[in-house]
Amino acid sequence: MAFPTIKIVSGSSEIDAVAAxxxxxxxxxxxxxxxxxQxxxxxxxxxxxxxxxxxxSxxxxxxxxxxxxxxVGYFALAPVPDGSGEAQLSKLYVRKNLQGRGLGRxxxxxxxxxxxxxGVRKLWLTVNRHNSSTIDFYWRMGFSIEADVVQDIGGGFEMDDYRMAKAIAREDDK
Ligand SMILES: CC(C)(COP(=O)(O)OP(=O)(O)OC[C@H]1O[C@@H](n2cnc3c(N)ncnc32)[C@H](O)[C@@H]1OP(=O)(O)O)[C@@H](O)C(=O)NCCC(=O)NCCS
Known part of the structure; x- marks a missing residue:
């Protein structure tokens, strides 16, 4: 598959498309x-x-x-405190009928x-601990499990996740 186009979401029609x-x-x-x-x-x-x-905002x-x-998909990077050297991949989703074709990679x-x-040194994310196919994808992409994370999200629900992380190499690490 040719490399997809990836661009920043801006404007209400693009936000509508992501929500859909x-x-x-x-x-x-x-x-x-x-x-x-849930x-x-x-x-x-x-x-x-x-x-x-x-x-x-x-x-x-x-x-x-x-x-x-x-x-065909979307992802988001979430802000982290300045100076932490870390970034959070907050979402990554590919349309079901197009999964397994290299878009997630x-x-x-x-x-x-x-x-x-x-200059981020570590990229991390949380993934439901029962979302095994996605955990396997992240393993394949070089992430490993750092911690169990259980969060109360209100409404009587909780997220039962693993935190997975990957070091981001710098030029001077090579
Ligand atoms: C997880 C997801 C983003 C991966 O995207 P994708 O386009 O299906 O993945 P790719 O085709 O790019 O796969 C990339 C690599 O991971 C591997 N991989 C993907 N799924 C795998 C699995 N279940 N087990 C083992 N390896 C897997 C592929 O074989 C591929 O390896 P290669 O490039 O070395 O050959 C996508 O499947 C998805 O949206 N899943 C549902 C929603 C979800 O759980 N999102 C994440 C929430 S945290």
């Missing part, structure tokens, strides 16, 4: 892992148009992954390139 894709992918992928009620709650709380708009950078003129390598440019 989140709705599609979450309902396909996460219902069997966390149940429909999917509905988390989509409303974290991936609605207003939630994404608020995150962008607070410093999250969302990127769309576009192939053949269509949005392309997006992650792009994100790692951004981290490299920003």
């Amino acid at each position: 894709l989140a709705h599609e992918i979450w309902n396909q992928h996460f219902v069997s892992i966390i149940g429909q009620a 999917v509905d709650y988390m989509l409303h709380r974290f991936q609605s148009v207003s939630a994404i708009t608020g995150q962008i 607070s410093g999250y950078i969302y990127y769309t992954i576009t192939d053949g003129g269509h949005i 392309a997006a992650l390598e792009f994100a790692e390139g951004l981290c490299h440019q920003m």
